[in-house]
Amino acid sequence: MSIFRMGHDEWGRQLVNGLSWNLLPVAFWAGVAVIMGHLVVRTLAARRRRRREG
Amino acid sequence: MAAQYPPAGVELAASTRSAAGGDAAESHGRVTRHAGIDRLFHWLVAVTMLVLLATSLLPVIGIRFAWVEVHWIAGILLSGAVLFHILRAALRKKLRIVVPRPADLAELAGARPGKYSIAQKLTHTAFAMALLTAIGTGVPLMIKAGTPFFERDPYRFSLSTWGWLTVLHDLAAFLSLFLVMVHMYFSLRPEKRMYLRAMISGGMTRDELRQYHDEQRVQRGE
Numbered sequence: 278m279s280i281f282r283m284g285h286d287e288w289g290r291q292l293v294n295g296l297s298w299n300l301l302p303v304a305f306w307a308g309v310a311v312i313m314g315h316l317v318v319r320t321l322a323a324r325r326r327r328r329r330e331g
Numbered sequence: 332m333a334a335q336y337p338p339a340g341v342e343l344a345a346s347t348r349s350a351a352g353g354d355a356a357e358s359h360g361r362v363t364r365h366a367g368i369d370r371l372f373h374w375l376v377a378v379t380m381l382v383l384l385a386t387s388l389l390p391v392i393g394i395r396f397a398w399v400e401v402h403w404i405a406g407i408l409l410s411g412a413v414l415f416h417i418l419r420a421a422l423r424k425k426l427r428i429v430v431p432r433p434a435d436l437a438e439l440a441g442a443r444p445g446k447y448s449i450a451q452k453l454t455h456t457a458f459a460m461a462l463l464t465a466i467g468t469g470v471p472l473m474i475k476a477g478t479p480f481f482e483r484d485p486y487r488f489s490l491s492t493w494g495w496l497t498v499l500h501d502l503a504a505f506l507s508l509f510l511v512m513v514h515m516y517f518s519l520r521p522e523k524r525m526y527l528r529a530m531i532s533g534g535m536t537r538d539e540l541r542q543y544h545d546e547q548r549v550q551r552g553e
Contacts, residue, residue: 293491296505
C-alpha cells in the first residue's frame with residue numbers, strides 16, 4: 278500500500294502530491310478499532326465486577 | 332483546611348436546586364464548567380470540522396459536488412475561532428490547564444483529576460496538533476486555490492512544496508477523522524455524559540464535581 282499520492286512535474290520528475298487516499302479507510306477503521314476495543318474492555322470489566330460481587 | 336466553595340475557576344451557577352436546604356441543597360447545586368463563549372467555540376469548531384471533513388473526504392469516496400468554496404469558508408471560520416480561542420486562553424493565563432503534566436500520571440493509580448483528566452488533556456493536545464497543522468497548511472493552500480481573501484498564485488511555491496503542504500493537510504484531515512470519531516464515542520458514553528451535558532448547558536452538579544474531580548486541584552487551576 279502506497280503512503281503518498283504521486284505525480285510528475287513538467288520534466289517528468291516524480292513528485293509527492295499528497296497522502297494516499299488508501300490511508301482514509303485506515304484512519305476510519307483505527308477509530309472503529311479504538312471504539313470496539315474500549316467496548317470490549319468495558320464489557321469484560323463489568324462482567325468481572327459482577328462475578329466478584331456474586 | 333476547609334475546602335472553599337466554589338473553588339477558584341469554578342463559578343457557582345445556581346446555588347440550589349433542592350428544597351431540602353443545608354448540605355443537601357448545596358450538594359445539588361450546580362457549578363459552571365464551561366463559560367458560554369467556550370461552549371460557542373466548541374460547537375463552532377465541531378460544526379466547521381464536520382463540514383471540512385465532509386467537503387474534503389466525501390469526494391474521495393465518490394460523492395462528487397462543488398466542495399471547494401464551502402471548504403475554504405468553513406476553514407476561515409475555523410481559523411478565526413481557533414485564533415480567538417488561543418488569544419482568549421493566553422490572555423486569561425489558562426493555557427496550562429489543558430497541558431498534560433507528569434502529575435497527571437497519578438490518575439492512572441486512581442487519583443482524581445483537576446478540571447480536566449489526562450485523557451481529556453491528551454485529546455485536546457491531539458486536536459490542537461491536527462487543527463493547527465490543518466490551518467497552517469490550509470492558509471497557503473487557499474493561495475493556491477484562490478479565494479476572495481487571497482489572490483490565486485499557484486507559483487508562490489514549488490510543486491514539491493505544494494505537495495508536502497498537501498501531505499500535512501491530508502494528515503491533519505485523517506487525524507481529525509479519527510479524533511472526531513473517538514471523541515463523539517466517548518462523549519456519548521453513559522459515564523462521560525455529564526461532560527457532554529456540561530458542554531451543552533455549561534454546568535455539572537456539585538456531586539459530580541466532587542465524585543470525579545479533585546477540588547483542590549481544580550482550585551489550584553490544574
